[in-house]
Amino acid sequence: MTTPAERKEIARLMLECVVLSIEGGSEQTTLVCTWAGGRETTHHFVRPVRWTDQFSRGPALRARIVDLARAGQRPPTIARTLTSEGWLSAEGMSFTAAKVRAIMVRMGLPLRGLSLSAEIERSEDELTVAELAHRLDRPLGTLYAWVRYGWLPVRRVQASYREIFLVRLEDAQALLEKRQAAARAPQAWTPPPPSTL
Known part of the structure; x- marks a missing residue:
């Protein structure tokens, strides 16, 4: 029975090339592995980023936050709404009130009412x-x-x-x-x- 270290070594011997591509500076990442014999496998995943501005859907996220703020929602409610809609923070986690508040301040939005x-x-x-x-x-x-x-x-x-x-x-x-x-x-x-x- 092979050990994890041995399986890693076998994989290294079979891999000919690994190409990592990032869509712009966003969270969307593609990994293409070329194996011995020419077979390729493609893997798509989401990487953590530093700022929500780097999101590929950043403009849509900011527009959604503006809409919710103008509807009178406060950061805790906005965070719950974003989480229920499937949005994730730059760290790949659910939004918190503190994260929403920081985004609103950077966008020039008050914590209540209009910009x-x-x-x-x-x-x-x-x-x-x-x-x-x-x-x-x-x-x-x-x-x-x-x-x-x-x-x-x-x-x-x-x-x-x-x-x-x-x-x-x-x-x-x-x-x-x-x-x-x-x-x-x-x-x-x-x-x-x-x-x-």
Whole structure:
């Protein structure tokens, strides 16, 4: 009778190639195994991701949360509704009130009623950071880092119980183009000085 270690070794000898593919940066993952003799087996599975923004159905999830919030549901009720509808969190687990509350805050939604962004006056080209993340398809944390480093100018507006950052779309697109151009440019490398002992 073979041991688990021996079975693993046999599988390694029979496997010729393993290809792991991730759909964009989402949770949808495909594993293709090519075996000796050319036979292939394909396996689809869902991997844990860091942010719900990475979900392949992220826009649908966010739209559902907005609909439930506008219907007057609070985070605990929204979490139960999402779970009953089969939605899973970024960790592949059922939604909790805390997770829903965090998503609502990142989206600029209050814990009750309409979006805070609806309370403020702004020009047509101004977006909240959450709206900008969706528009540019960039992680929310990246945009907040740009704001924190002073790379992305913002206008601070007080709405109800918290402050909202408004960003001009033109400014964000200019910064994005500048960073993309810098990434494409050849990088000069200077060797470090020799260490002195």
